[in-house]
Amino acid sequence: MNPVKVGLLGLGTVGGGTLNVLTRNAAEIARRVGRGIRITHAAAKAYDADSLLGLDQVEVCDDAFAVVDNPEVQIIVELIGGYSPAKELVLKAIENGKHVVTANKALIAMHGNEIFEAAQRKGVTVAFEAAVAGGIPIIKAVREGLAANRIEWLAGIINGTGNFILTEMRDKGRDFDDVLKEAQALGYAEADPTFDVEGIDAAHKLAILGSIAFGIPLQFDKTYTEGITRIERQDVEYANQFGYRIKHLGIARKTDKGVELRVHPTLIPERRLIANVDGVMNAVLVQGDAVGPTLYYGAGAGAEPTASAVVADIVDIVRALTTDPENRVPHLAFQPGELADLPILPMEQVETAYYLRIQVEDKPGVVARIAGILGEAGISIEAIQQKEPAEGESLVPLVMLSHRVVEGQMNQAIAQIEALDSVSGQVMRIRVEQLDA
Amino acid sequence: MNPVKVGLLGLGTVGGGTLNVLTRNAAEIARRVGRGIRITHAAAKAYDADSLLGLDQVEVCDDAFAVVDNPEVQIIVELIGGYSPAKELVLKAIENGKHVVTANKALIAMHGNEIFEAAQRKGVTVAFEAAVAGGIPIIKAVREGLAANRIEWLAGIINGTGNFILTEMRDKGRDFDDVLKEAQALGYAEADPTFDVEGIDAAHKLAILGSIAFGIPLQFDKTYTEGITRIERQDVEYANQFGYRIKHLGIARKTDKGVELRVHPTLIPERRLIANVDGVMNAVLVQGDAVGPTLYYGAGAGAEPTASAVVADIVDIVRALTTDPENRVPHLAFQPGELADLPILPMEQVETAYYLRIQVEDKPGVVARIAGILGEAGISIEAIQQKEPAEGESLVPLVMLSHRVVEGQMNQAIAQIEALDSVSGQVMRIRVEQLDA
Known part of the structure; x- marks a missing residue:
C-alpha cells in the first residue's frame, strides 16, 4: 500500500518531536502498520531546522490553512495549541473530509462537543490521546481497554509541573515559591505559571477523562478547579506525620446524585501506589466495576512522550481506513512477514x-x-x-x-x-x- | 445493527465472569459499541447455574465442537485452558472463519505461532489480552498505545501468587512455605503450585510480551525461567537493608547481541514505583525510546478482571468488522446519541x-x-x-x-x-x- 500522507501544523516542541519520532522510527513503525506514514507537508512560522530529522522530505510553508486545504494530505496533525486559529483549522480539516490528530487539551475541553459533532457528520475521526497525560495511552485504556466496565471513579496526577513542585516541597522541605522558580528555570513551568499551578490545565484534562469515563458531554465550565498556590511547607509536613502525601489530583466520580468533576490538592495515604508518583511524572488511577483498580503511569509532557501519543493516534486512524485483515493490528504487533530473527540470548x-x-x-x-x-x-x-x-x-x-x-x-x-x-x-x-x- | 453472537467455551471462573460482566453491563457496553454483544451459545461439562447471570438467554451444551461449528456464532471465546482440546477448538474455529478470543497464556505461548498463521490465512483475528496480566490492557498498550516507539525493555510482575508470597515474606517476616500454604487456602495458589512459584506461568506471559515488544516469534522454550522457592526470609531482610525489594520479574530486553527473555527473582531499588506493587497485583514497566518509562498496574487474575480483558477483546473485534464511521471507537467513548445528561455536582x-x-x-x-x-x-x-x-x-x-x-x-x-x-x-x-x- 502507498504511504499515508500527513500534514503537520506546528513545528514547535511537540511538532518537532512528532517529525523526529516518525522519521527515526519509520522502519519500526512500518513493520507494525504494514505501510509507511509520511509527513509530506507542514506549516510553521518559524522553526529550528537543525533539530529536525527528515525535514528535506517535507514541504514546509507558513500557511496552515494551505496544508489543511491540500487534497494530497489525508490526516491533519494540529500541534499549534490555543483556541484560535486551532479551532478554525480543525473544523476546516473536518469539512475537507480529513481525519485530525491533536494534542490540544484546551481546544478539546472547550470546543470538543462542537468539533466531534462536525466530525461525526463528515464521518471522520478526531483523535486526542496526546491531550491527556502526554505519552500515557490513557484515552485508549479507558475508551477501549476498559470497555467492559462501568467506570466508578478515576483520580489522576495530570499536571507534571504541579507534581514536581509538591514532590520537591516534600522531599527537600522547600517552599512553594522557591520550587516554582526552579521549575521555571528548568522549563517545567511557564513564565506565567497560572495554567499549571491554578489547576486549569489539569481541569482541561479532567473534563476529557470524565467525559470518556461516564459517557457525558465535555463540561469544562462545571469542573471545580483549585490550585496548589496556598499549600505551605508545614501542610506537607503535617500530612506526612499523619501518613499522607499531598497530590494535586483531578477526580471524576459517578454518584447516585450526579458526577463529581474536581481538581484540588488532596491528601492521599502514602501506601497508595499513586502517592509515590513523583517529580514531573503523571499517573491516572481508574476504578472499574469488573477490573477493579488499574493505574497508568508515564511522562505527562515533553516533546517525544507527547509525540508518542500523537503517532499512536495516526497509526490508529490508518488502521481504521480499511477492514482488510492485513490492515488490522497484527497478532504479534508487527506484520507477519516482518518478524525479526533475532537470537534469544542464553x-x-x-x-x-x-x-x-x-x-x-x-x-x-x-x-x-x-x-x-x-x-x-x-x-x-x-x-x-x-x-x-x-x-x-x-x-x-x-x-x-x-x-x-x-x-x-x-x-x-x-x-x-x-x-x-x-x-x-x-x-x-x-x-x-x-x-x- | 443486529447484536453480535458469541459462543463461549467454558463456564468456569473466567467463563462465568465473562457471562456475568456481559450481562450486568450490557447496556453500558452497548452505549459504547453501538450494538449489542450477546453470548448465545456456551459449552460446559459442569457449571454453577446459581452464580451465573443471563443464563436463560444462552443455549448451553456439553460439546464445545458443536459451538465452534455453529454457523450462527461469529466469535468464539475459548476459556477452557490447557493445550488440548483448546488448541483443536481454536484451530477449528479459525477454519470455520470465526474470530477467536482466548485467555489461554499457555496455549498462545506454546502454539501461538501456528495459531496466528492459521488465522492470517483465514483473515480472522485471535485476540489474547486476557492471557497477560489479567485485566490490565497491557497487550493493547504495547501493540497500539506505544506503536510509535522502539521498545527497549520491559519488566513485569506478572504472577500474582508469587508477588503475594514475596510481599507477605517482607511485610510480616514470614517464611516461604508458611505463606504458600496461606496462598493455597485463600485460593491464590493451586494445590500444585509449580506453575506459579517456579515461574512457568510468568514465562508464558513474558514470551508473549517479548514477542509483541520486539517483533519476534513466540519463543517460550528459550525463555530462562527461575522460581522463587529458594528465596529465604533472610534474603528478603538483607535486600531491605540494602534499600531493595525482591520481586519475581519477567524481563525482556533488546540488546545489540540479541534478546533477553528471563524470569527470575530480582532485587530492585525500593523507590521504583514497581517495587511498591504488592500483594496479588500485577504491573508491567515498559521503556520506549520516545515515551520513556510507562507503567501499567492492576489485577492480574480473578474472574471479573480477566473477563474485563476478554470483553474488551470482543469489543475490538466487533469494531473491526466494518469501517463504517459509526462502528469506530466513538470520540467520547460512548455513541454520540448515548451521551448521558447527568448533572455535574456543585x-x-x-x-x-x-x-x-x-x-x-x-x-x-x-x-x-x-x-x-x-x-x-x-x-x-x-x-x-x-x-x-x-x-x-x-x-x-x-x-x-x-x-x-x-x-x-x-x-x-x-x-x-x-x-x-x-x-x-x-x-x-x-x-x-x-x-x-
Whole structure:
C-alpha cells in the first residue's frame, strides 16, 4: 500500500518531536502498520531546522490553512495549541473530509462537543490521546481497554509541573515559591505559571477523562478547579506525620446524585501506589466495576512522550481506513512477514548485578579469599555485610551486592567460592536490576 | 445493527465472569459499541447455574465442537485452558472463519505461532489480552498505545501468587512455605503450585510480551525461567537493608547481541514505583525510546478482571468488522446519541474528608470551642495535633483530620471557626481521599 500522507501544523516542541519520532522510527513503525506514514507537508512560522530529522522530505510553508486545504494530505496533525486559529483549522480539516490528530487539551475541553459533532457528520475521526497525560495511552485504556466496565471513579496526577513542585516541597522541605522558580528555570513551568499551578490545565484534562469515563458531554465550565498556590511547607509536613502525601489530583466520580468533576490538592495515604508518583511524572488511577483498580503511569509532557501519543493516534486512524485483515493490528504487533530473527540470548551471556549470600565459617581470611576470587573474575563489589554469628553457631552469612557482570563469569566465580573449605552449601544468588530509564 | 453472537467455551471462573460482566453491563457496553454483544451459545461439562447471570438467554451444551461449528456464532471465546482440546477448538474455529478470543497464556505461548498463521490465512483475528496480566490492557498498550516507539525493555510482575508470597515474606517476616500454604487456602495458589512459584506461568506471559515488544516469534522454550522457592526470609531482610525489594520479574530486553527473555527473582531499588506493587497485583514497566518509562498496574487474575480483558477483546473485534464511521471507537467513548445528561455536582454537594490547619491563640478553651462547632455541624474528628508555640509566638497551628462530610457543611463550620476571636486568618483546608477500591 502507498504511504499515508500527513500534514503537520506546528513545528514547535511537540511538532518537532512528532517529525523526529516518525522519521527515526519509520522502519519500526512500518513493520507494525504494514505501510509507511509520511509527513509530506507542514506549516510553521518559524522553526529550528537543525533539530529536525527528515525535514528535506517535507514541504514546509507558513500557511496552515494551505496544508489543511491540500487534497494530497489525508490526516491533519494540529500541534499549534490555543483556541484560535486551532479551532478554525480543525473544523476546516473536518469539512475537507480529513481525519485530525491533536494534542490540544484546551481546544478539546472547550470546543470538543462542537468539533466531534462536525466530525461525526463528515464521518471522520478526531483523535486526542496526546491531550491527556502526554505519552500515557490513557484515552485508549479507558475508551477501549476498559470497555467492559462501568467506570466508578478515576483520580489522576495530570499536571507534571504541579507534581514536581509538591514532590520537591516534600522531599527537600522547600517552599512553594522557591520550587516554582526552579521549575521555571528548568522549563517545567511557564513564565506565567497560572495554567499549571491554578489547576486549569489539569481541569482541561479532567473534563476529557470524565467525559470518556461516564459517557457525558465535555463540561469544562462545571469542573471545580483549585490550585496548589496556598499549600505551605508545614501542610506537607503535617500530612506526612499523619501518613499522607499531598497530590494535586483531578477526580471524576459517578454518584447516585450526579458526577463529581474536581481538581484540588488532596491528601492521599502514602501506601497508595499513586502517592509515590513523583517529580514531573503523571499517573491516572481508574476504578472499574469488573477490573477493579488499574493505574497508568508515564511522562505527562515533553516533546517525544507527547509525540508518542500523537503517532499512536495516526497509526490508529490508518488502521481504521480499511477492514482488510492485513490492515488490522497484527497478532504479534508487527506484520507477519516482518518478524525479526533475532537470537534469544542464553542466560550465560546476560549481564546483571548480583546479590550473593554465602554461608561462611567465622574465621580470619575467609572474606579475603572470596573477595580475591571475585576480583580475579573481574567482579567488583558494591556493598558487603557480615553479621556476628549467633551464639554457638560457627557459620555466618556473608551478604554482598556486586556490580554488573556477565552471568557466565559469575557462575564460574560462584563455583570456585562453593569449592572453598570455609564455605558451606550453595551460594544464594539473586539478580539485581536498577530498572532506570 | 443486529447484536453480535458469541459462543463461549467454558463456564468456569473466567467463563462465568465473562457471562456475568456481559450481562450486568450490557447496556453500558452497548452505549459504547453501538450494538449489542450477546453470548448465545456456551459449552460446559459442569457449571454453577446459581452464580451465573443471563443464563436463560444462552443455549448451553456439553460439546464445545458443536459451538465452534455453529454457523450462527461469529466469535468464539475459548476459556477452557490447557493445550488440548483448546488448541483443536481454536484451530477449528479459525477454519470455520470465526474470530477467536482466548485467555489461554499457555496455549498462545506454546502454539501461538501456528495459531496466528492459521488465522492470517483465514483473515480472522485471535485476540489474547486476557492471557497477560489479567485485566490490565497491557497487550493493547504495547501493540497500539506505544506503536510509535522502539521498545527497549520491559519488566513485569506478572504472577500474582508469587508477588503475594514475596510481599507477605517482607511485610510480616514470614517464611516461604508458611505463606504458600496461606496462598493455597485463600485460593491464590493451586494445590500444585509449580506453575506459579517456579515461574512457568510468568514465562508464558513474558514470551508473549517479548514477542509483541520486539517483533519476534513466540519463543517460550528459550525463555530462562527461575522460581522463587529458594528465596529465604533472610534474603528478603538483607535486600531491605540494602534499600531493595525482591520481586519475581519477567524481563525482556533488546540488546545489540540479541534478546533477553528471563524470569527470575530480582532485587530492585525500593523507590521504583514497581517495587511498591504488592500483594496479588500485577504491573508491567515498559521503556520506549520516545515515551520513556510507562507503567501499567492492576489485577492480574480473578474472574471479573480477566473477563474485563476478554470483553474488551470482543469489543475490538466487533469494531473491526466494518469501517463504517459509526462502528469506530466513538470520540467520547460512548455513541454520540448515548451521551448521558447527568448533572455535574456543585462542590458544596461533594463529600470528602478534610485536613484543616487553623492558627489559634495558645490559651485554654480554644480547642474545645472549635471541636464544639465541628460537632454541632455533625463533623467528627479522626486525628488532631497541636504543637507547642514557638518562643515568643502567641499563635500555634491546630491541625486535624476529619471524617467524611459534605463540603457545604464544612464551609459553614469553617466560617464559624474563622469568626472566633481566638482564631487568626483563614482556615487552611485540604481535601482527603482514601482512593481505595
